[in-house]
Amino acid sequence: MTSTTLTAGDISAARRGSPAGRILLILGAYLAFALFLLLPLLVVLSEALKLGLGTFFSALLEADAISALKLTLLAVGISVPLNLVFGVAAAWCVSKYEFRGKSILVTLIDLPFSVSPVIAGLIYVLLFGAQGFFGEVLEKYDIQIIFALPGIVLATIFVTVPFVARELIPLMQEQGSQEEEAARLLGASGWQMFWHVTLPNIKWGLIYGVVLCTARAMGEFGAVSVVSGHIRGYTNTLPLHVEILYNEYNHVAAFSVASLLLGLALIILLLKQWSESRINRLRHTAEEE
Amino acid sequence: MSIEISNVSKRFNAFKALDQINLHINSGELVALLGPSGCGKTTLLRIIAGLETPDSGNIVFHGEDVSRRDVRDRNVGFVFQHYALFRHMTVFDNVAFGLRMKPQGQRPSEAEIDRRVHELLGMVQLDWLADRYPEQLSGGQRQRIALARALAVQPKVLLLDEPFGALDAKVRKELRRWLARLHDEVHLTSVFVTHDQEEAMEVADRIVVMNKGVIEQIGSPSEVYENPASDFVYHFLGDANRLRVDEGEVLFRPHEIALSREAGGGRHSGRVRDIRPLGALVRITLEVEGQDELVEAEVVRDQLLADLSRGDQLYFSPRC
Numbered sequence: 200m201t202s203t204t205l206t207a208g209d210i211s212a213a214r215r216g217s218p219a220g221r222i223l224l225i226l227g228a229y230l231a232f233a234l235f236l237l238l239p240l241l242v243v244l245s246e247a248l249k250l251g252l253g254t255f256f257s258a259l260l261e262a263d264a265i266s267a268l269k270l271t272l273l274a275v276g277i278s279v280p281l282n283l284v285f286g287v288a289a290a291w292c293v294s295k296y297e298f299r300g301k302s303i304l305v306t307l308i309d310l311p312f313s314v315s316p317v318i319a320g321l322i323y324v325l326l327f328g329a330q331g332f333f334g335e336v337l338e339k340y341d342i343q344i345i346f347a348l349p350g351i352v353l354a355t356i357f358v359t360v361p362f363v364a365r366e367l368i369p370l371m372q373e374q375g376s377q378e379e380e381a382a383r384l385l386g387a388s389g390w391q392m393f394w395h396v397t398l399p400n401i402k403w404g405l406i407y408g409v410v411l412c413t414a415r416a417m418g419e420f421g422a423v424s425v426v427s428g429h430i431r432g433y434t435n436t437l438p439l440h441v442e443i444l445y446n447e448y449n450h451v452a453a454f455s456v457a458s459l460l461l462g463l464a465l466i467i468l469l470l471k472q473w474s475e476s477r478i479n480r481l482r483h484t485a486e487e488e
Numbered sequence: 489m490s491i492e493i494s495n496v497s498k499r500f501n502a503f504k505a506l507d508q509i510n511l512h513i514n515s516g517e518l519v520a521l522l523g524p525s526g527c528g529k530t531t532l533l534r535i536i537a538g539l540e541t542p543d544s545g546n547i548v549f550h551g552e553d554v555s556r557r558d559v560r561d562r563n564v565g566f567v568f569q570h571y572a573l574f575r576h577m578t579v580f581d582n583v584a585f586g587l588r589m590k591p592q593g594q595r596p597s598e599a600e601i602d603r604r605v606h607e608l609l610g611m612v613q614l615d616w617l618a619d620r621y622p623e624q625l626s627g628g629q630r631q632r633i634a635l636a637r638a639l640a641v642q643p644k645v646l647l648l649d650e651p652f653g654a655l656d657a658k659v660r661k662e663l664r665r666w667l668a669r670l671h672d673e674v675h676l677t678s679v680f681v682t683h684d685q686e687e688a689m690e691v692a693d694r695i696v697v698m699n700k701g702v703i704e705q706i707g708s709p710s711e712v713y714e715n716p717a718s719d720f721v722y723h724f725l726g727d728a729n730r731l732r733v734d735e736g737e738v739l740f741r742p743h744e745i746a747l748s749r750e751a752g753g754g755r756h757s758g759r760v761r762d763i764r765p766l767g768a769l770v771r772i773t774l775e776v777e778g779q780d781e782l783v784e785a786e787v788v789r790d791q792l793l794a795d796l797s798r799g800d801q802l803y804f805s806p807r808c
Contacts, residue, residue: 377572380539383559384566385586385641395585399576 243461246454258444258455266432267440268459273348274423274436275416278355282412286363287405291397293364294371295379308364311357319357320425323350346428351436354422359412366408367401370478374400403477410474414467418460489550489644489677490515491536496545498531505531507701509545516675518668520682520692524724528701529681530649536679537647538562549644562645565638565676569650571630573622579633580618583608586641608636611670628659635667639674648680652687664691685725689713697721729783731756731776731806740806742771742786748803749792755803758783763796765789774802 247255258264292298293305311319326332327344337344344350378400382392398405420438427434429443437460444453491513498506506528513519521529534540536547538559546555554562573582583605587596596604609615612632622630631651638646651667652660668691671678682688688695689709697704697712697720705717716722722739729745731738748755758774761782770793774783785804787793796802 377568377570378574380559381566381568381572381574381637382585382589384537384539384564385589385637386560387585387589388560391589395589396574 240461243454243457246450247458249454250451254451255455255458258452259459261452263432263435264440264452264456264459267435267437267456270348270351270433270435271417271437274351274355275413277352278359278416279409279413281356282359282363283405283409285360286367286408286412287401289364290367290371290401293368295376305368308361311360316354316358316419316421317425320354320422323353323357323422323426327353345426346430346434348434350426351423351434354426355416355419358419358422359415362412362415363405363408366404366411370401370404403474407471407474407478410467410470414464414471417463417467491645491677491679492546492548493532493536494546494548496532496535496542496547498528498535498540498542504701506535506542509701509703511696511703511706513677513679515550515677518671518678518680518691518693520680520688520695521698522682522685522688522695522724523698523704525683526700527698529683529698532698533647533649533679533681536645537564537566539566563641563643565641565643565646567631567634567638567646567648567651569653571622571634573630573634573637575622577621578618579609579614579620579622579625580605582622582633583637583640585637590641604640608640609633611639612636626659627655628663631655631663635670639676644677646676646678648678650682651680652684653682660687667691689725697724699724727784729806730779730781731783732779738806742784743769744807745783745785745787746805746807747772747785747787747792751803753805755805757801757803760796760798760800760802763793763798772796772802774804 247258289304289308293301324331324345327337327350328334329338329345331345344353378396379392382396387395418438419436420442423436424439424442427436427439429435429439431443435443437456441453441456441460444450444456491511493509493511493513496506496509497504509528509532521532523529531540535542538554538557542555546553548554549562574585577585584601587601587604590596606615606618609618612635614629614632614636617625617629617633622633625633635648635651648667652663655663664687671691680691692709694706694708695712696706699720705712705721707715712721713725716725719739722728727742729740729742731740746755751757756776758776760772761775762771762773764771764773766786768788769786770789772785772787772793774785776783783804
């Protein structure tokens with residue numbers, strides 16, 4: 200309630216400011232948006248379609264592109280559910296229990312935001328590569344992690360770990376644990392409590408976190424680039440495939456594949472917008488209480 | 489069902505929330521845990537419910553030690569201060585929750601659940617709200633739904649944490665009387681936590697006055713009011729005047745006073761600082777020479793007061 204009235208107050212305060220200044224600010228925002236976001240998007244699309252739809256689709260339907268798309272979807276399909284489980288578990292720990300080292304855990308969850316993805320990839324190479332820490336053991340049992348799917352998935356997970364937990368922790372802290380306690384008192388088991396009380400309460404926040412996580416997982420370049428080995432048709436994800444095509448001066452194909460990523464991103468953006476509006480509605484009703 | 493609390497202690501890090509609490513609650517009794525915030529009353533209630541584990545001591549329900557028993561197996565009804573209704577469920581689903589969570593075999597049929605929920609909603613006089621969501625209800629309505637939800641699983645003990653704390657004064661009074669009436673009908677062993685002495689006085693059979701993690705006094709409302717066991721209880725249960733006399737000080741309540749226009753008879757003198765009508769009574773605030781603390785008198789309106797005005801000289805004597 201208070202924050203809604205506050206924002207309303209802020210808006211009216213801004214309206215009372217000089218109209219020229221306001222128009223200038225809005226124009227500036229639109230200009231920056233057009234220059235830095237819209238223009239590049241248009242360039243991608245126009246470059247992709249420069250030689251017509253035929254070339255565009257043939258670039259997308261080429262075997263290497265298809266395998267890159269498959270690999271990307273597979274990596275996303277493995278890493279996002281794992282992050283979902285981890286994120287919910289971590290958010291639960293942090294918001295419902297008091298324990299030693301809690302602030303360290305919260306800081307560690309944020310680590311992937313501050314570490315460069317390339318470094319993250321390197322860590323895995325140093326751990327699991329042929330000359331790495333576990334290299335000998337892995338070789339003995341013939342397990343391939345680096346330059347293979349497991350490495351790509353690991354790198355993707357590392358980079359996207361914070362998204363679900365980060366979204367859920369404030370939401371769950373705000374909600375407190377009284378509804379869970381009430382459920383327990385009414386005889387619900389741990390699982391019943393989670394399924395009937397906790398999950399419905401965090402549903403939209405969770406979807407939002409998963410959407411962000413998916414977007415990041417799909418577009419991840421740096422960390423995956425280090426561990427993938429760029430084997431065409433085997434360990435190339437979509438962003439890596441774009442890079443290879445571009446380096447081969449095959450601009451049209453590069454931009455075609457890029458526009459595929461762009462399309463996926465737009466779908467995710469819509470999902471994000473939708474889940475965000477649901478969260479805001481929830482927050483709103485929570486504040487009215 | 490009776491509740492026996494023996495030697496219960498609880499610490500939160502360095503803070504001693506409860507220190508060796510012993511308390512016996514009779515079957516069917518309505519007991520108030522009364523004390524200022526931070527006195528440990530809510531912690532004690534949560535320990536009885538099983539939401540907190542005591543560091544030491546035992547909780548016994550009707551001869552059966554439940555200290556190590558999980559919350560969900562204690563069969564207590566609990567009403568939270570802010571109700572903790574499930575926000576994404578309708579009123580009906582909230583009340584039905586406890587019945588639906590029962591393991592298969594004990595779970596009543598949907599038709600039976602439907603009947604029981606409507607019966608409970610009828611009891612709290614809110615049957616017409618069954619399809620609403622908690623956010624669409626007023627505070628008093630939420631409170632009663634929370635109570636219906638707690639009673640749905642037919643608990644043997646009912647625990648209420650500041651049940652009227654978040655309501656405005658008028659609704660609070662109504663609900664208070666309603667709860668006392670309900671208790672007379674259902675006769676469920678009930679414990680409620682409050683910081684409001686008036687509320688404890690009006691609703692409870694017995695009052696447990698707590699301060700800083702220990703029990704100061706246990707007794708009926710009139711016992712604790714008339715024979716307070718300590719200075720703390722005396723001050724907490726009502727307004728008190730402190731008057732300095734030669735040997736020490738005298739404590740008396742605002743209504744325990746005799747006023748006069750005439751000096752003599754060992755009366756103390758005071759200057760009228762404020763006059764406030766309080767319905768049947770009038771509160772007169774007096775400044776007394778030789779002490780900073782003011783003396784308040786609550787007396788029946790009579791001839792003496794008819795033409796009294798601020799700055800007048802009055803003479804008073806405590807009647808204890």
